[in-house]
Amino acid sequence: MPKRYGFISQIALLFLITLLARPAGAQDSKTHFTLSAQETSREGYFVVELDQVPQPGMIVQQSTVRDFSEISTEFAWFGDFEKMTLTGFSDGDYYFRLKPSAEISSNVISVKVKHYPRWQAYSLFFTGLALFTLLVVMIVTLHRRHRHDSTAKVKHD
Amino acid sequence: MSMSLTAFSTLVVVCLVLTACAPVILIGLWLKDFISKQIW
Amino acid sequence: MTETSGFALSSTLGLTLVVIFGLAWVLFGWYLGRANKTHEDFALAGRNVGFALASATAMATWVTSNTTLVAPQLTYQFGIWGMVGYSFAALGLILFAPLAARIKRLMPNGYTSGDFVRLRYGQPAWWAFIIISVVYAFGWLVSLGMAGGILLEALSGLDYHIGMTSILIICVGYTLFGGLRAVIATDFIQALIIILGVALIAWFLIDTVSLESIHTEVQNNHPQLLDLLFPAAIMFLFNNIFFGLGEIFHSNVWWSRALAFKGSVAFKAYLLGGLLWLPIPIVTGFIALAAPQLGIFPPSADMVGPMVAAEVLGKAGAVVVFIVVFSALASSLDSLLAATSDLVTRDIYHKKLKPDAGDKHLMHFNRYSILGLGVLTWLFCLPQIATLGALLNFAGAFVASTIFPIVLGLYHRGLSGKYAAAAMTLGTLSGLAGYFIIGFYVAALLSCIVSAVICGLGLLLSKRQFDWQQLDEQEEHSA
Structure with missing residues (x-):
C-alpha cells in the first residue's frame, strides 16, 4: 500500500520517544516559546512546532479569534516532543498560543484551513x-x- | 455530512467481529485440509 | 548486550524475542524444505498448495507493517474515509482472484509474471515490465529491512545494525531452507498472530475508552474527521486503490502464489484472503480516533497507532505491537525474497543467460539469488538512508501502468506487445510527471488512465491475434 516510505520514521519515533517520554528539566525564570506552523492546510491537519524542548504541564489554547477573547479548546502539550500534529479541522482560521503563566509565554500563530x-x-x-x-x-x-x-x-x- | 455514533459503532464493531472470526475460519479450513490430506 | 534503561523492553528481552522467533522459523523452514526435490518444489511449493494455507498467505502478505501502522495514520489525517479507503486495498486481492484462476489455466507450467510478459508481449514490453518490477520489489525489500532494524532499536535499544541484520538473516534463512513452502507455512502462523494482536489491541481500547466517548470527542473538537464528504480523502481514494491494484496485478509475489496454489484453489483463496483482509485496516485504523481523547497529539501522524496502543496497554502493548509488526514485516519480507529471487532465476538467469541449465542447477541458483538479494538488501540497509524509502512514494506511477496491460494480456488476444510496452512506459512517465507537476494524489491515477488509453488504441488498431498456446511453454529439463 501507499506511504510505505513513512513507516521507517513511525516505528522509530514511537518507541524511542513516546513510551519513554522524560519530563524536561524545570526552569526557574520565565521562558518565551516560539510556536510555528504552516500558514495554510488543505487537508485539515497540520504540525505545530516549538523552538525548544517543552516544559511539563504546558497548555495549548485554541481560538477562532486573534485576541483569544473566546477560547475554543485547551489541551496539554503531549510528551516532550517539540512537534505535535493537530487534525480534523474544518474550513476557517484558527489561532494557537501557549496558555500564559508566570513561567511561560509564547507568540500567537494562525493557521488557515481551506479544504x-x-x-x-x-x-x-x-x-x-x-x-x-x-x-x-x-x-x-x-x-x-x-x-x-x-x-x-x-x-x- | 457527519457520521453518526450508531454508524460509527456499527462499522467498528462489525469489523472487529469479522477480524476476530478470521482465525477461526483459517484454523477450520486448515483442519479440513489436514483431515483430507490436502494441505500441500 | 548491556541493559539499556528507559526503553520499552530491555535489549535482552528484545534479542530473546528475535532469537526465539528466528530459531523457530528457520527450523520450521528447514523441516518443510526437506520435501523439496525439484526447482518447481522449491519455487512453487510443488504447485499444490491447499485452500487454508493459500488464503492465509494471500492475506498475511498483504498485511505489511503498513496495515498496522499507516492505517491509523490515514485515519488520524482523513478520518473515517482514511480507514475505509485503506480497507479498499482489499479490492486488489479480490479482483486478482479471477486473474489468478486464469493465470493458473493459461500457464500451467509457468513460473513468474515475467514469463507471462515475455511470452505474451515479447522483449520490449518485458524490459519495461522487469524494470518496473525490480524498482518496486527492491524498494520494498530495502524499506522492510530498514524498518526491521529501526523497530528493534526503537523498542529495545538494540543497535540498528544488529537488529536489521538479524531480521534479514532470519527471513533469508528460512526462505533459503524451505523455499515457497516455508514462506507460505510461516505466513499462516504470522497471519494468526497479526489478526489476534490487532483484535486484542482494539478490544482493550473499546473496553477502556468507549466508542461513544471517542465519537463525542471527535465530533466536538475534530469534526472534519467524521465528515463523509472530506474533500482530500475523496480525492485520494481512487489513486490509492489503483496503486494497490498495480502492486498486486504486476508483482511476482502474487503471480507465483497463483501458480503455486492447487488447481481450483487460486480463485477461492484470493477471494477469501481479500475478504479476511478487508476489516483489518478499520480495526487498526479506528484506534487513531481515540488519540485526542487520550491527549495524544503525535509529533508526526504516522506514529499515532503505536502511541495509542502503548498508552492503552502499557508495556504489554509494546510487546504486542512489537510481535505484530515483526510478524507483518517477516510475512512480507520472505514473500518478496522468494518472489524476486524466482524472477532473477527464471527470467534473467535461465531465460537470458543460461537457457540449458538443468533443474538441480536452477534450484542451486535460486538459493544463491535469495542469499544474494539478502546481502544486497543488507548493504543498502547499512547506511540507514531514510530517503530510499521515499523512492516508494512514487512507485504508484510505476505499478499502476501495468494494470491494463496485464488484464488485457490475460484475456484479450488483440493487444500486441508494441502497445503493451508503450502503455507501461508512457503510463509510468505520465504518472511521474503528474506526481511532480500536480501532486502525489494523481500519480497512480494518471499512470493508469494513460496506460488504459494506449491499450484501448492498441485493441482498435492491431490486427494480429495472439495464440494462447504460446503461453504454455514446455520445459525440457535434464535433471
Whole structure:
C-alpha cells in the first residue's frame, strides 16, 4: 500500500520517544516559546512546532479569534516532543498560543484551513470511479467469456 | 455530512467481529485440509 | 548486550524475542524444505498448495507493517474515509482472484509474471515490465529491512545494525531452507498472530475508552474527521486503490502464489484472503480516533497507532505491537525474497543467460539469488538512508501502468506487445510527471488512465491475434 516510505520514521519515533517520554528539566525564570506552523492546510491537519524542548504541564489554547477573547479548546502539550500534529479541522482560521503563566509565554500563530474545492475532489473521485468501473466490468465480462479456455494439452498434476 | 455514533459503532464493531472470526475460519479450513490430506 | 534503561523492553528481552522467533522459523523452514526435490518444489511449493494455507498467505502478505501502522495514520489525517479507503486495498486481492484462476489455466507450467510478459508481449514490453518490477520489489525489500532494524532499536535499544541484520538473516534463512513452502507455512502462523494482536489491541481500547466517548470527542473538537464528504480523502481514494491494484496485478509475489496454489484453489483463496483482509485496516485504523481523547497529539501522524496502543496497554502493548509488526514485516519480507529471487532465476538467469541449465542447477541458483538479494538488501540497509524509502512514494506511477496491460494480456488476444510496452512506459512517465507537476494524489491515477488509453488504441488498431498456446511453454529439463 501507499506511504510505505513513512513507516521507517513511525516505528522509530514511537518507541524511542513516546513510551519513554522524560519530563524536561524545570526552569526557574520565565521562558518565551516560539510556536510555528504552516500558514495554510488543505487537508485539515497540520504540525505545530516549538523552538525548544517543552516544559511539563504546558497548555495549548485554541481560538477562532486573534485576541483569544473566546477560547475554543485547551489541551496539554503531549510528551516532550517539540512537534505535535493537530487534525480534523474544518474550513476557517484558527489561532494557537501557549496558555500564559508566570513561567511561560509564547507568540500567537494562525493557521488557515481551506479544504480542496469540492469540484476538484469530485472530479478526481468520479474519474477514478469511472476507470475503476471500466476495469471491474472488463475483468468480470472477460472472465466469464473465457471461463473455459485452457492451454493445457497435458494435465499437469 | 457527519457520521453518526450508531454508524460509527456499527462499522467498528462489525469489523472487529469479522477480524476476530478470521482465525477461526483459517484454523477450520486448515483442519479440513489436514483431515483430507490436502494441505500441500 | 548491556541493559539499556528507559526503553520499552530491555535489549535482552528484545534479542530473546528475535532469537526465539528466528530459531523457530528457520527450523520450521528447514523441516518443510526437506520435501523439496525439484526447482518447481522449491519455487512453487510443488504447485499444490491447499485452500487454508493459500488464503492465509494471500492475506498475511498483504498485511505489511503498513496495515498496522499507516492505517491509523490515514485515519488520524482523513478520518473515517482514511480507514475505509485503506480497507479498499482489499479490492486488489479480490479482483486478482479471477486473474489468478486464469493465470493458473493459461500457464500451467509457468513460473513468474515475467514469463507471462515475455511470452505474451515479447522483449520490449518485458524490459519495461522487469524494470518496473525490480524498482518496486527492491524498494520494498530495502524499506522492510530498514524498518526491521529501526523497530528493534526503537523498542529495545538494540543497535540498528544488529537488529536489521538479524531480521534479514532470519527471513533469508528460512526462505533459503524451505523455499515457497516455508514462506507460505510461516505466513499462516504470522497471519494468526497479526489478526489476534490487532483484535486484542482494539478490544482493550473499546473496553477502556468507549466508542461513544471517542465519537463525542471527535465530533466536538475534530469534526472534519467524521465528515463523509472530506474533500482530500475523496480525492485520494481512487489513486490509492489503483496503486494497490498495480502492486498486486504486476508483482511476482502474487503471480507465483497463483501458480503455486492447487488447481481450483487460486480463485477461492484470493477471494477469501481479500475478504479476511478487508476489516483489518478499520480495526487498526479506528484506534487513531481515540488519540485526542487520550491527549495524544503525535509529533508526526504516522506514529499515532503505536502511541495509542502503548498508552492503552502499557508495556504489554509494546510487546504486542512489537510481535505484530515483526510478524507483518517477516510475512512480507520472505514473500518478496522468494518472489524476486524466482524472477532473477527464471527470467534473467535461465531465460537470458543460461537457457540449458538443468533443474538441480536452477534450484542451486535460486538459493544463491535469495542469499544474494539478502546481502544486497543488507548493504543498502547499512547506511540507514531514510530517503530510499521515499523512492516508494512514487512507485504508484510505476505499478499502476501495468494494470491494463496485464488484464488485457490475460484475456484479450488483440493487444500486441508494441502497445503493451508503450502503455507501461508512457503510463509510468505520465504518472511521474503528474506526481511532480500536480501532486502525489494523481500519480497512480494518471499512470493508469494513460496506460488504459494506449491499450484501448492498441485493441482498435492491431490486427494480429495472439495464440494462447504460446503461453504454455514446455520445459525440457535434464535433471
